[in-house]
Amino acid sequence: MSEGDVPAYLDALNRAQQEAVLYEGPSLLILAGAGSGKTRVITSKIAYMIDRLGYDPYSILAVTFTNKAAGEMRQRVAAMVPDGAKVMIRTFHSFGAWLCRRHAKLLDLDPNFTIYDDEDSLTLLHALEEGKKRRELAPYAHLISRAKDYALSPDDELESLSRDPDFPRLYHSYEERLREMGNVDFGDLILLPVRLLQGFPEVRDRFHGRFRVILVDEYQDSNVAQYHLLRELAGPDTAVCVVGDDDQSIYRFRGAEVKNIVTFPDTFPGTKVIRLEENYRSTGRILQAASEVVSNNRSRLGKTLRPTKGEGVKVRLCFLSDQNDEAEYCAGLLSDGNLNDTAILYRTNAQSAAFETCFLRRGIPYKVVGALRFYEREEIKDALALLALLQNPKDEVAFRRIVNKPTRGIGSKSVAKLCDHGGRFCSGDLLAACAQADTLLSGKGARGAGEFFAVMEEIGRLVEHSDLAQALQEALSLSGLLDYYYHRMQDEIAMSQKSENLQQLVAAAAEYPSGREGLSAFLEDLELDRSRLGGQDPSDENGVTLITMHNTKGLEFDRVIITGMEEGLFPGRGADDEDELEEERRIFYVSITRARYELYLTGCRRRTIWGRTEMRLPSRFLRELPKEVIEEERGFENLSAASGALSTRDYWLETASFGSGTEHGEDVEDYQGFPPGTMVYHDDYGRGQVTAAVMRDGELVVTVRFETGREAEFLPRYSGLERIGDEW
Numbered sequence: 001m002s003e004g005d006v007p008a009y010l011d012a013l014n015r016a017q018q019e020a021v022l023y024e025g026p027s028l029l030i031l032a033g034a035g036s037g038k039t040r041v042i043t044s045k046i047a048y049m050i051d052r053l054g055y056d057p058y059s060i061l062a063v064t065f066t067n068k069a070a071g072e073m074r075q076r077v078a079a080m081v082p083d084g085a086k087v088m089i090r091t092f093h094s095f096g097a098w099l100c101r102r103h104a105k106l107l108d109l110d111p112n113f114t115i116y117d118d119e120d121s122l123t124l125l126h127a128l129e130e131g132k133k134r135r136e137l138a139p140y141a142h143l144i145s146r147a148k149d150y151a152l153s154p155d156d157e158l159e160s161l162s163r164d165p166d167f168p169r170l171y172h173s174y175e176e177r178l179r180e181m182g183n184v185d186f187g188d189l190i191l192l193p194v195r196l197l198q199g200f201p202e203v204r205d206r207f208h209g210r211f212r213v214i215l216v217d218e219y220q221d222s223n224v225a226q227y228h229l230l231r232e233l234a235g236p237d238t239a240v241c242v243v244g245d246d247d248q249s250i251y252r253f254r255g256a257e258v259k260n261i262v263t264f265p266d267t268f269p270g271t272k273v274i275r276l277e278e279n280y281r282s283t284g285r286i287l288q289a290a291s292e293v294v295s296n297n298r299s300r301l302g303k304t305l306r307p308t309k310g311e312g313v314k315v316r317l318c319f320l321s322d323q324n325d326e327a328e329y330c331a332g333l334l335s336d337g338n339l340n341d342t343a344i345l346y347r348t349n350a351q352s353a354a355f356e357t358c359f360l361r362r363g364i365p366y367k368v369v370g371a372l373r374f375y376e377r378e379e380i381k382d383a384l385a386l387l388a389l390l391q392n393p394k395d396e397v398a399f400r401r402i403v404n405k406p407t408r409g410i411g412s413k414s415v416a417k418l419c420d421h422g423g424r425f426c427s428g429d430l431l432a433a434c435a436q437a438d439t440l441l442s443g444k445g446a447r448g449a450g451e452f453f454a455v456m457e458e459i460g461r462l463v464e465h466s467d468l469a470q471a472l473q474e475a476l477s478l479s480g481l482l483d484y485y486y487h488r489m490q491d492e493i494a495m496s497q498k499s500e501n502l503q504q505l506v507a508a509a510a511e512y513p514s515g516r517e518g519l520s521a522f523l524e525d526l527e528l529d530r531s532r533l534g535g536q537d538p539s540d541e542n543g544v545t546l547i548t549m550h551n552t553k554g555l556e557f558d559r560v561i562i563t564g565m566e567e568g569l570f571p572g573r574g575a576d577d578e579d580e581l582e583e584e585r586r587i588f589y590v591s592i593t594r595a596r597y598e599l600y601l602t603g604c605r606r607r608t609i610w611g612r613t614e615m616r617l618p619s620r621f622l623r624e625l626p627k628e629v630i631e632e633e634r635g636f637e638n639l640s641a642a643s644g645a646l647s648t649r650d651y652w653l654e655t656a657s658f659g660s661g662t663e664h665g666e667d668v669e670d671y672q673g674f675p676p677g678t679m680v681y682h683d684d685y686g687r688g689q690v691t692a693a694v695m696r697d698g699e700l701v702v703t704v705r706f707e708t709g710r711e712a713e714f715l716p717r718y719s720g721l722e723r724i725g726d727e728w
């Protein structure tokens, strides 16, 4: 390459990065710390291969872990080379879904298969084990998903996961039922492609011929099944390039194996390892804070990371009295107008509420990333269940969700009869079973099932004959769902949120072609959360970003505020276990390294979560920060008065040991065993916590906030609410 010929994207790289881009050998591992340009190397490498090495863009596959990261990568590549848009850049799951869809027949799947999320999987297990409660089955659903992360089938040795004798049996029947229906769960999206490539050499050869280059970002978060998929996909002539940072491995709880990165050179002999040692993202002080924190972990590969920016301002630490003060403090920082460049990070989704309340009141625009994902919301799942059932009438999970919602007088026994009949006499077709309800059920149940069948038939006609958005709109009213939400929600805000969500869904449908094919594509995009719905993309709209620490992976912001720096929250409760503590510390490392110029750390002395108010101890991580990069700020007046001459941190450390207590309203005499803070379980709603209790007309009424984000009121006496332990 002559000098004038160097493309701009290559010129913008340092030597090690250039070496990585230019390297043409069969396998390459880039092992480097945060902000060292790993993702930039991947995108530049793709551009270079198309632009200079003449690779067909269709022969390149790039895989990453979040939809947002995949979207950004697509944009960057398309901006660098005109043909970049043709490169397949997907998440592992979305790639797996694409592969399953193309080979549905070989995999024995319904070509219109539905993708079950964790909640759907639990519903399926529940349908199989009628006598058991959802709560009892939840651990099994979790185990099944872990098994799939480790590429274990029901017939494999499962003892490493659990010695529970019921587990293999349940996994077996779950798997059998899922296969009968022709649907898949999230784990299958990785596992089935592995089986396909292993079982059908001719298919594997075709893939080997197609993908000449495979690149994986964030490889430290891959699990065993994903490792197998990569290995099967890579043919003898495929170039494989993976990039990662062991210090940023934060998905161990989902089966991620840092081992994958360490053993990569063994799996792909002759691997070249390149290290990138310059950080281009953060100022010196921020980087120093990150490095010292993570140096407390024992299990590390160890890397060098040198700042390229100046020292920058100090990391600011601020101690607030409670979460409302914490939100006010953030609002104060935001008054400088830099909303788009600021992210507020928290460990758990539940913490976003205080910020939302405060920002709404003050008119500060914000966007919540990765809270309850759009497709997980009740009304969206209901609407999608209608469509999924239409697409695949064997889909028992969708059927159970929607057949008696709104109520059509079909009780749970009738539903069971319909499913049983469908399985035995209608080759699984549950709508066909409804059509024969007259012979099966009596009275209300029969009428209801007949009605449901008629509604579904009509919706089917609409989908065939009108455009998708219109069909969906009419399906919502025909099915009675619109009315159902309208009448059930006493709360206007919740109602308007639901109808807003449904409108968004209808609007999204308008972007798809009409007919069954459009429906298929629409459902898949939603299931994989790939759509642009629900404000998923923080760069889309204006406002400060509210985001969980996990979701910040790969992102960067000028100013980062890490909130809730308190024991029990961050690190969380499991921190007695050394491995878990190290994982939490990596999460802290990821969070710190998102910041370009400014980093704030906040915590509260008192916090109310799920209705329970507790005194808090400062996070032990604060003590791991180098003192010289920290500047301690006063909290609000009430605090500085109390703190006297002590610095914020010292004050906090001293006063925090005052102990913890629980405070809640006193206007109820007898909580009937459900005081605020009680963890509860409800068969229909799932797990939640009592957030408030009041007396109304002489009855105790408790408000429960469920993990799904829903809130509902109950008379505990009649509600079927169960108390559950914290250990659940």
Ligand SMILES: Nc1ncnc2c1ncn2[C@@H]1O[C@H](COP(=O)(O)OP(=O)(O)OP(=O)(O)O)[C@@H](O)[C@H]1O
Pocket: 012, 013, 014, 017, 032, 033, 034, 035, 036, 037, 038, 039, 040, 041, 245, 248, 280, 281, 553, 554, 555, 556, 593
């Ligand atoms: N050689 C370079 N010169 C200037 N800026 C660079 C260079 N390399 C990367 N950058 C910039 O540094 C920032 C971090 O890069 P990038 O996101 O690729 O890092 P990363 O290693 O993928 O980080 P993470 O580990 O957080 O995913 C980006 O803003 C990127 O544009």
Ligand SMILES: [Mg+2]
Pocket: 038, 039, 040, 217, 554
């Ligand atoms: Mg990256």
